[in-house]
Amino acid sequence: MAKIPEDVIETVRTATNIADVVGQYVQLKKSGKNLFGLCPFHEERTPSFSVSEDKQIFHCFSCGRGGNVFKFLMELEHVTFPEAVVKVADFSHVDLDSEYRQDAAGPAVDSKTGQLLALHEQAAKLYHHILVNTEVGQPALDYLHDRGLTDETIETYQLGFAPSQRLLKPFFDQRQSDYQLLRQSGLFIENAQGELRDRFTERVMFPLRNASGHVAAFSGRLLKKADDQPKYLNSPETTLFNKSKLLFNFDLARPAIRQAGEVTLFEGYMDVISATQAGVNNGIASMGTSLTTEQIYAIERTTDKLNVCYDG
Known part of the structure; x- marks a missing residue:
């Protein structure tokens, strides 16, 4: 793992205007010498979050x-310093050697949050592999194709399938994953004896990504109707997943929202995905039809205009 040299870090920093990076997350308006907006770190109604282009720092x-642009991403997206440097370099089109990128290939795994995110990323890859590469996933793949989704869209959203045969627990057992970590992940149901079994079976799997683009939870749609089970089953609330805060597709849609100056709120995941495939790239969805204060606040930091496109 190669440490990013100071001169490379400085090159990335000087090639970047902090206002451009912060502006992807916060609506900034000029007031005097600085730019101001609603702070992304806490709820407020009067803008107290300032960005200085002269000093290239932010302050609430x-x-x-x-801090500087790297500190902003580290605080907001809970990423490591190397990952923040890579994100800023990519934003500013600064070439970085691959050896430095290896240090920031994914969420930091030294923290419990990082380890839980890594579990979810691995689960998403397994579910996706089952969907697109196995015979048991074919009915689910046919269902998605029948709903009009292309293979490219299925790949973009890393859609997957959880079969009736519970494969996730053995998958993690092979990798000798920590039992307590698995318990806390929300991916399993625990019985009275402390045994874990897969929470999701016979469901098309929608990875739910946080604002940083990391998988934090799942929503599974029943492939075959069953009266004793809900059509959609979400992960339970965990340290990673709070359904009142997360917005589906917000990570992918944010650049389009800023460009269009507006966001379209759909009722469900399939609505968002289908709309995106049709060219409507600024679509998001809440977890169900309830729209919370926290979700409104996240939207408000990005745009003032919200189009609600719920089913009749």
């Missing part, structure tokens, strides 16, 4: 957070 006069 309310919560006290501040």
Whole structure:
């Protein structure tokens, strides 16, 4: 793992205008010498979050957070310093050697949050592999094709399938994953004896990504109707997943939302995915039809205009 040299870090920093990076997450408006917006780190109604283009720093006069462009991404997206450097370099089109990228290939795995995110990323890859490469996943793949989704769209959203045969627990057992970590992941159901079994079976799997683009939870849609089971089953609330805060597709849609100056709120995941495939790239969905204060606040930081496109 190669440490990114100071001169490379400085090259990335000087090639970047912090206002451009922050502007992807916060609506900034000029006031005097600085730019101001609603702080992305806490709820507020009066903008107290400032960005100085002269000094290339941010500061919130309310919560006290501040720093340079790397610190902003580390605080907001909970990423490591090397990952923040790579993200900023990519944003500013600064070429980085692959050896430095290896240090920031995914969420930091030294923290419990990073380890839980890694579990979810691995689960998403397994479910996706079952969907697109196995015989048992073919009915689910046929269902998605019948709904009009292309292979490219299925790949973009890493859609998957959880079969009736519970494969996730053996998959992690082979990798000697920590039992307590698996318990806390929300991916399993625990019986009275402390045994874990897969939470999702016979469901088309929709990975639910956080604002940083990391899989934090899943929603599974029943492939065959069953009266004793809900049509959609979400992961339970965990340290990674709070359904009142997460917005489906927000990570992918955010650039289009900023470009269009508006966001379209759909009722379900399939609505968002189908709309995106049809060229409507600024679509998001809440977890069900309830729209929470936290979700509205996340939207408000990005745009003032919200189009609601729920089913009749």
